[in-house]
Amino acid sequence: MSTYNYNKIVEYxxxxxxxxxxxxxxxxxxxxxxxxxxxxxxxxALSSANxxxxxxxxxxxFYRILVNTSISYLRKNKRIILSDKVPxxxxxxxxxxAEIYDLYDAIDKLDPKFKTIVMLRYFEDMKIDEIAKVLxxxxxxxxxxxxxxxxxxxxxxxxxx
Numbered sequence: 638m639s640t641y642n643y644n645k646i647v648e649y650x651x652x653x654x655x656x657x658x659x660x661x662x663x664x665x666x667x668x669x670x671x672x673x674x675x676x677x678x679x680x681x682a683l684s685s686a687n688x689x690x691x692x693x694x695x696x697x698x699f700y701r702i703l704v705n706t707s708i709s710y711l712r713k714n715k716r717i718i719l720s721d722k723v724p725x726x727x728x729x730x731x732x733x734x735a736e737i738y739d740l741y742d743a744i745d746k747l748d749p750k751f752k753t754i755v756m757l758r759y760f761e762d763m764k765i766d767e768i769a770k771v772l773x774x775x776x777x778x779x780x781x782x783x784x785x786x787x788x789x790x791x792x793x794x795x796x797x798x
Contacts, residue, residue: 642692643683649695650679656761657703663756664707666745674710678703697770700761704753704771711749743793751786758783 662671769779
């Protein structure tokens with residue numbers, strides 16, 4: 638691997654750390670665990686940097702590492718991870734906050750393959766083709782899983798609402 642590519646990977650990681658943290662936190666809902674996942678993902682990426690053949694794909698390559706590390710962490714730690722956020726009281730002024738919490742709770746109830754697609758699409762603003770590359774599946778499968786995810790989210794929210 639060229640020094641140029643390695644430096645580009647490091648530069649990408651440095652500029653995107655907050656996004657990585659938010660995605661990891663979306664999986665584990667725990668600050669320390671999310672930071673560990675990001676640190677582990679960065680280590681894995683830098684130690685396997687020579688496997689990245691084309692620097693143009695650094696984003697999807699790194700997100701694949703991050704998603705897989707997050708899912709592996711959840712499998713290893715099947716216990717319930719309590720959130721370190723403090724819920725606010727629901728009042729007319731912060732009704733939107735309550736709706737946001739409901740949405741996050743609904744997303745957490747999705748199967749990991751559906752949750753990942755929703756998080757990458759709507760929280761990371763990735764395009765369908767980028768998500769397909771991260772998940773290593775074709776675009777049509779990604780689209781159908783996204784639509785299925787949205788249908789499941791709607792059912793979860795309407796069922797609770």
